[in-house]
Amino acid sequence: MAHTGVLRPGFIQLRVLDMPAAVEHYTKRVGLHQVTEGKDGRVYLKSADEFDHHSIVLRRAESAGVDMMAFKVRDDSDLDMFEKRIAEYGIAVDHKAASDVDLVREAHQSRITVDHVAAGEQPGLGRRIGFTVPSGHRIELYAHADQSDPKPRTLNPDIWELEPHGMCARRFDHALFYGPNLEEVLNFFTTVLDFKCAERINLPDGTLAIWLTCGMKAHDIAFVKHPEPGKLHHVSFDLENWQSVGNAADIIARYDISIDIGPTRHGITRGQTIYFFDPSGNRNEVFAGGYTYYPDNPTRIWDETQIGKSIFYYERVLNEAFLSVVT
Amino acid sequence: MSPLYTIMVEGAGAATCSGAERVLVALERAQGLGKLKGLPRKLPVGCRRGGCGVCRARVVEGQYRHEPMSRAHVSEADEAAGLVLSCAIYPLTNLYLRFEMPQLKNSISEPTNIT
Ligand code: FES
Ligand SMILES: [Fe+2]
Numbered sequence: 001m002a003h004t005g006v007l008r009p010g011f012i013q014l015r016v017l018d019m020p021a022a023v024e025h026y027t028k029r030v031g032l033h034q035v036t037e038g039k040d041g042r043v044y045l046k047s048a049d050e051f052d053h054h055s056i057v058l059r060r061a062e063s064a065g066v067d068m069m070a071f072k073v074r075d076d077s078d079l080d081m082f083e084k085r086i087a088e089y090g091i092a093v094d095h096k097a098a099s100d101v102d103l104v105r106e107a108h109q110s111r112i113t114v115d116h117v118a119a120g121e122q123p124g125l126g127r128r129i130g131f132t133v134p135s136g137h138r139i140e141l142y143a144h145a146d147q148s149d150p151k152p153r154t155l156n157p158d159i160w161e162l163e164p165h166g167m168c169a170r171r172f173d174h175a176l177f178y179g180p181n182l183e184e185v186l187n188f189f190t191t192v193l194d195f196k197c198a199e200r201i202n203l204p205d206g207t208l209a210i211w212l213t214c215g216m217k218a219h220d221i222a223f224v225k226h227p228e229p230g231k232l233h234h235v236s237f238d239l240e241n242w243q244s245v246g247n248a249a250d251i252i253a254r255y256d257i258s259i260d261i262g263p264t265r266h267g268i269t270r271g272q273t274i275y276f277f278d279p280s281g282n283r284n285e286v287f288a289g290g291y292t293y294y295p296d297n298p299t300r301i302w303d304e305t306q307i308g309k310s311i312f313y314y315e316r317v318l319n320e321a322f323l324s325v326v327t
Numbered sequence: 328m329s330p331l332y333t334i335m336v337e338g339a340g341a342a343t344c345s346g347a348e349r350v351l352v353a354l355e356r357a358q359g360l361g362k363l364k365g366l367p368r369k370l371p372v373g374c375r376r377g378g379c380g381v382c383r384a385r386v387v388e389g390q391y392r393h394e395p396m397s398r399a400h401v402s403e404a405d406e407a408a409g410l411v412l413s414c415a416i417y418p419l420t421n422l423y424l425r426f427e428m429p430q431l432k433n434s435i436s437e438p439t440n441i442t
Contacts, residue, residue: 063399
């Protein structure tokens with residue numbers, strides 16, 4: 001597959017209530033490494049199996065949740081290309097709506113404006129463009145990241161350069177966000193950012209959830225319908241296999257980490273999973289497996305009769321927290 | 328060993344909680360043992376770490392210490408008035424607690440035909 005435009009999830013910035021507790025959780029338990037701490041107190045983390053400077057950013061705040069998620073694009077010129085496409089998308093929406101007052105109002109809501117973040121605002125990163133999608137989440141794109149240690153070697157690389165520790169997270173994999181206007185979010189990601197919809201849940205009263213991919217994983221970002229904008233359901237880390245998911249469960253029990261559900265499996269994406277919470281109440285997931293998605297694959301659809309299996313394949317029913325507990 | 332305290336939950340019954348234990352976690356344990364039968368619905372348990380807000384309650388009586396609680400769910404004024412996230416508090420005396428959960432913000436109709 002010729003991979004152009006948006007390559008993959010790059011990093012996510014989370015709000016935490018207690019920085020030392022958060023750093024201990026993500027480094028010792030999840031298995032990441034601290035790269036650096038910025039002058040403003042933000043802490044930058046990565047897995048030893050990732051090349052780029054960082055993939056998780058922690059910011060001390062009074063409320064938990066997510067500030068933004070950023071995707072890496074292939075070339076610097078892609079940033080200009082996407083900025084132009086986002087502007088044209090807004091004009092197209094305005095144009096289509098010009099004759100109808102209600103539609104004009106909606107068009108203004110779905111019009112997305114781009115702002116610029118200078119290189120170096122986060123250490124090791126080039127310039128970024130940012131915008132807020134109709135679910136209320138800030139998304140950013142960037143083309144350049146320095147590499148940082150620890151990272152895999154490229155000449156005669158070992159399976160790992162540094163012994164995996166804790167849950168042995170191999171990378172920041174994806175995030176699930178909660179917010180309104182899913183149809184607009186879907187339209188924007190697929191027509192402007194060239195994502196594909198790998199799976200979705202359709203209820204009689206509309207779309208409940210969408211799983212979007214920019215590559216060959218079953219998902220890179222997903223959204224569930226929710227009245228409050230900008231909410232975080234979970235941030236997910238890739239593990240090697242089912243055995244690693246079991247190891248993560250042992251760590252969750254040993255260190256009294258707050259568990260939500262699992263180990264279990266998702267019908268959607270087929271991933272093997274555990275949901276648990278960081279010390280600020282942000283939900284984490286460790287995730288192994290998942291099918292390969294090719295861009296010509298059709299969208300897989302779940303309806304209300306099998307919604308339990310779609311999320312928790314073994315339990316076949318949603319737990320109470322799935323739709324209601326977010327930060 | 329931490330001293331043991333009694334947590335009275337309005338309309339539901341009593342649970343035992345040590346001074347080193349999160350009150351909400353002690354209530355989960357009590358419910359698992361078949362106590363707190365008077366609870367109107369399942370105990371509101373989310374993140375257990377002061378972030379999501381579902382376990383919000385009012386401490387009507389008693390002293391406690393607490394870990395950080397998200398300001399999105401308990402403002403400074405709320406906190407001064409005794410509102411807490413019950414997963415983020417530890418008892419210093421016996422407590423009398425009343426759940427004041429936020430309206431559940433999302434719900435869908437019960438799925439049919441789950442086999
Ligand atoms: S359970 Fe999430 S704040 Fe208490
Ligand atoms: Fe996930």
